[in-house]
Amino acid sequence: MQQHTPPQRPAAYAEQTLIHSLLSGEFPPGSALPAEREMAARLGITRPTLREVLQRLERDGWISIHHGKTTRVNDYWRDGGLNVLSAIVHSSQPLPENFIPNLLAVRLVMAPAYTRLAVEKSPAAVLACLQEMPAPEHDPATYAAFDWRLHHTLTIASLNPIFTLILNGFSGFYEQMACLYFGAPQAREASHAFYTALQRSTHQGHPQAAEDLTRAVMQESLRLWQESNRIYP
Numbered sequence: 703m704q705q706h707t708p709p710q711r712p713a714a715y716a717e718q719t720l721i722h723s724l725l726s727g728e729f730p731p732g733s734a735l736p737a738e739r740e741m742a743a744r745l746g747i748t749r750p751t752l753r754e755v756l757q758r759l760e761r762d763g764w765i766s767i768h769h770g771k772t773t774r775v776n777d778y779w780r781d782g783g784l785n786v787l788s789a790i791v792h793s794s795q796p797l798p799e800n801f802i803p804n805l806l807a808v809r810l811v812m813a814p815a816y817t818r819l820a821v822e823k824s825p826a827a828v829l830a831c832l833q834e835m836p837a838p839e840h841d842p843a844t845y846a847a848f849d850w851r852l853h854h855t856l857t858i859a860s861l862n863p864i865f866t867l868i869l870n871g872f873s874g875f876y877e878q879m880a881c882l883y884f885g886a887p888q889a890r891e892a893s894h895a896f897y898t899a900l901q902r903s904t905h906q907g908h909p910q911a912a913e914d915l916t917r918a919v920m921q922e923s924l925r926l927w928q929e930s931n932r933i934y935p
Contacts, residue, residue, distance in 0.1 A: 712747045717755045763783050788872075802927060803927065816857050819860035820857075821900075824858075829901065831856075836894070837894075838890065842883075849880050853869060883927060889926050896916075900912055
């Protein structure tokens with residue numbers, strides 16, 4: 703029997719459509735959204751449904767609702783939260799300039815911290831994951847999938863769930879970008895060396911060494927990405 707994808711809920715469709723309009727610049731920061739009646743008609747939804755959507759967008763920092771006045775578009779880089787970041791990542795719009803290097807710079811700050819905590823608090827979980835590290839000759843997709851699994855495991859093993867929530871905002875996109883990154887043989891070689899050294903530091907119970915290793919490989923990955931100049935700036 704053929705399976706059919708369930709139709710998208712009107713509120714979800716309207717929210718995605720409005721976010722696309724905000725990211726594309728149709729409604730730039732500081733501009734006013736159309737009146738409720740016009741917008742509801744344009745989206746093909748009821749006004750109560752539109753109000754539900756607008757409340758979600760306000761919660762995430764996309765817009766500011768002023769009752770009795772027009773709804774204003776925020777500067778989402780200044781006022782947005784994690785849901786805005788996730789929407790940018792999964793949008794069909796081209797990524798903003800320098801988005802990937804900026805993302806890698808953030809990872810450079812985060813990854814050493816959660817790796818140290820993971821090795822300190824949950825070494826068995828780290829070692830169990832590292833047992834599945836790919837061999838040097840494996841393909842970029844295999845490396846991308848493992849790298850995601852390793853960092854996801856490290857955030858959970860750190861026992862700080864905020865790290866995991868932040869990382870989860872990049873699921874799917876992370877592996878997509880990692881496949882591009884691991885297309886370079888030197889990137890696979892550097893990461894395999896990192897996995898092996900991290901395994902050794904974890905076995906020896908050296909959280910500080912694990913933190914230092916992670917910082918070094920994050921710096922190297924940022925350098926390799928900038929040098930490769932692939933697809934995304």
